[in-house]
Amino acid sequence: MDRMEVDDSAYITKNLTMKDLITKDHFTCQPKSTEQIQAGAAERSQLQTNYSSLEQERNQLQTNYSSLKQERDQLQTNYSSLKQERDQLQTNYSSLKQERDQLQTNYSSLEQERDQLQTNYSSLKQERDQLQTNYSSLEQERDQLQTNYSSLKQERDQLQTNYSNIKQERDQLQTNYRIVEQERDQLQTNYSNIKQERDQLQTNYSSLEQERDQLQTNYSSLEQERDQLQTNYSSLEQERDQLQTNYRIVEQERDQLQTNYSTVEQERDQLRTDYNSLTAVRDQLQQRVNKMGKKIITEVLMLYYKVGWCWSKFGESCFHVSTIKRSWHSSRSFCNSNGGDLAVINTKDKMVFVRGLVDSGNHVWIGLNDHVGEGTWMWVDGTRVTTTFWGPGQPDNTRNVEDCGEVRHGGGVLRSSEAAPSHPTANTSHSFRVEEHDVRRVLRKVNPRKAAGPDGIPGRVLKDCADQLTGGFTKIFNLSLAQATVPTCLKSSTIIPVPKKTPISSLNNFWPIALTPVIMKCFKKLIRSHIIQGLPPTFDPHQFAYRENRSTEDAIAIALYTTLANLEQENSYARLLFTDFSLTFNTIILSRLVSKLNNLGLPHSTCLWIKDFFSD
Numbered sequence: 001m002d003r004m005e006v007d008d009s010a011y012i013t014k015n016l017t018m019k020d021l022i023t024k025d026h027f028t029c030q031p032k033s034t035e036q037i038q039a040g041a042a043e044r045s046q047l048q049t050n051y052s053s054l055e056q057e058r059n060q061l062q063t064n065y066s067s068l069k070q071e072r073d074q075l076q077t078n079y080s081s082l083k084q085e086r087d088q089l090q091t092n093y094s095s096l097k098q099e100r101d102q103l104q105t106n107y108s109s110l111e112q113e114r115d116q117l118q119t120n121y122s123s124l125k126q127e128r129d130q131l132q133t134n135y136s137s138l139e140q141e142r143d144q145l146q147t148n149y150s151s152l153k154q155e156r157d158q159l160q161t162n163y164s165n166i167k168q169e170r171d172q173l174q175t176n177y178r179i180v181e182q183e184r185d186q187l188q189t190n191y192s193n194i195k196q197e198r199d200q201l202q203t204n205y206s207s208l209e210q211e212r213d214q215l216q217t218n219y220s221s222l223e224q225e226r227d228q229l230q231t232n233y234s235s236l237e238q239e240r241d242q243l244q245t246n247y248r249i250v251e252q253e254r255d256q257l258q259t260n261y262s263t264v265e266q267e268r269d270q271l272r273t274d275y276n277s278l279t280a281v282r283d284q285l286q287q288r289v290n291k292m293g294k295k296i297i298t299e300v301l302m303l304y305y306k307v308g309w310c311w312s313k314f315g316e317s318c319f320h321v322s323t324i325k326r327s328w329h330s331s332r333s334f335c336n337s338n339g340g341d342l343a344v345i346n347t348k349d350k351m352v353f354v355r356g357l358v359d360s361g362n363h364v365w366i367g368l369n370d371h372v373g374e375g376t377w378m379w380v381d382g383t384r385v386t387t388t389f390w391g392p393g394q395p396d397n398t399r400n401v402e403d404c405g406e407v408r409h410g411g412g413v414l415r416s417s418e419a420a421p422s423h424p425t426a427n428t429s430h431s432f433r434v435e436e437h438d439v440r441r442v443l444r445k446v447n448p449r450k451a452a453g454p455d456g457i458p459g460r461v462l463k464d465c466a467d468q469l470t471g472g473f474t475k476i477f478n479l480s481l482a483q484a485t486v487p488t489c490l491k492s493s494t495i496i497p498v499p500k501k502t503p504i505s506s507l508n509n510f511w512p513i514a515l516t517p518v519i520m521k522c523f524k525k526l527i528r529s530h531i532i533q534g535l536p537p538t539f540d541p542h543q544f545a546y547r548e549n550r551s552t553e554d555a556i557a558i559a560l561y562t563t564l565a566n567l568e569q570e571n572s573y574a575r576l577l578f579t580d581f582s583l584t585f586n587t588i589i590l591s592r593l594v595s596k597l598n599n600l601g602l603p604h605s606t607c608l609w610i611k612d613f614f615s616d
Contacts, residue, residue, distance in 0.1 A: 034177065041170060051201065054208045056156075061215035067145070068222040074138060075229035081131055082236040085124070089243035092120055096250035103254065107261030110254070317350075319343055321357050321364055324483055328404040331365045332380065342367030344379045345407075351389045355407055368405030377405070432606050434477045434526050440470040442522045453517035454494045462518055477523055484608035490520040491613065527606070534602055590614055 099113040318340075326334060328342075335341050343366045345351045358364050367380030377385040377395075391408070443466035446459040462469065480486060497510035504510070532548075542558065544550040563574045590611050597607045 034174070037177065038174070041173075045170075047201070051205065052159075054205065054212075058208055058211060058215070061212060061219070065215055065218055065222070068219060068226070072222055072225055072229065075226060075233065077134075079229055079232050079236065081127075082233060082240065085127070086236055086239050086243065088120075088124060089240060089247065092117070093243055093246050093250065095120075096247065096254070100250060100253050100257065103257040103261070107257070107264060110258055110261060114254070319354060319357060322483060326365075328365050328369070332367070341380050344381055344383075345389065346379070346383075346385075346387055348387075348389070351407075358407055363406045363408050366405050366407055432481055432527075432530050432603055434474060434481070434530075436470050436474045438526055438529075439474045439477065439522075440466055442525050443469060443473070446518060446522065450518060451515055453515050453520070454492045455489060455517045455519070457518060459518045462522070473519065473522075477526065480523075481605060481609055484605050484612060486609065486613045490517055490523070492517070527609070530606070531602065535600060588614060 095113075096117065099110075099117070102113065103110050320340075322331070322334065332342050343354055345354055345366055345368075354364075354366070368377055368385065369380070370377045372378055377388075379385060395405075443462050446463045446466075448458070448460040448463050450459045452458045476487075493514040493516045496513045496515060497507075498513050500509050500511055539547075542555075544552065544555040559576070563576065566572050566574050593614075594607045594611050597610065598604060
């Protein structure tokens, strides 16, 4: 009550000043009428009401600002959550796309990826439930704010009631006007304070108006932000719906791939069943093949190397001229042991062909004899001779001991004794033979990465089939050594030009690399081992080429040692002569080579084999 009286006194003093009833320079107060006092009180009440309304408006704007700010934060939160949901859906879309590609490559990983997608879906569902919970809590906060608004409204009503009471008190104050007059001096004293308060209120009023304008501006900007967020929210919802559609499409593709995968699994099981049955059949056939394999491979190899081993084809027959001297019966036995027989020459063309196979100065046996009856000539196949190609004065049956036929180079058929040799004698008393264990050992050491020669047989076949091929190749090698003849197919080679340097300007810029049959390399290893074992220990100790455990590094080391040891002596010097032989192997004189090999003690048949190897 005392505060209200002071305020009324201050207001009255301020009002009196505003009405020019008192001056600023004088503190004396002239008594005024009751109407003037009532008018001043009314004006004060009006200003107080305006001030209260402005405060309420400010509070209302502050409340609206807070609500808009909350709404903006809520929209921002929704925008962030939707953005996360969009990113999550985008991630899921990418992962599903990768899953589809992965399913096309490997169907077995589909179930694991489906479980992963199910986990992602559950996590998204939990996030959605969490957002729903947050939304419910925000609704509760809104209701709470609504309740607070109601309570504030009640407070406003209470203030209205208080205002009515104040009016009654004002009447009471009017009644006590006389008391106020007595207090006028006191009011005059408080006039300055009231004036300052008025100025302060005026300042507050201006600041409140500015604050109201600022809040209005903020409200407008928040509305714009809200509209922008609403637009972003709509676009995110559209993106989410698009991603959801893509997600369903990928799920359909995944289901289709799952169906295809099941179909492929069924086909795989069927193929596995068929494979098992075929494997069983294959194993049975393999057992049968293994029983016949060794014999078949040996016969095929023998036939293969016979065709290329100085054999010549005429029509449906193959002819071979041996270089070993034998009697007629011994020659026929040799032919029979190799699956053939002495030649039957029953046509002129065949006679010309066989005659061309005979070297100059040599005679060869043919399958012609009159053992059954003198003068009754028969072929070895049991047919009687109807077409003859006798030479001049033949058959002459010299000394009544000629019962066999032979062919001379450039001539016709001669009658000769069956015991008379038709070829020069060859020294084969110490002929070299290879053993099966040596052949097997060499075949097992074949490098499977080496390039195949002109025969097209890769080293892998020789290495893996060493046990099956040993017998056949042993026979071929021994037959070649016995006849001192190298099969033509084994002497053939494929020349590969390898550039020495770039650019290529002439043929001299190439290294001629020869690819020879792998089996011939194995054969040469056996021959080399035999030659090294038969060499006497009288070699020059300073020979380093083509010797085991010797190299050019050893030659250089010994040369340097000898030179330096000599230079350590006083008044000494050293002279070194380096000679490079170009194309050494192209200038070998075979006769001298064979002569030197014979002098070293090698068997004559081995020397002839080496000579045949270097011959065309």
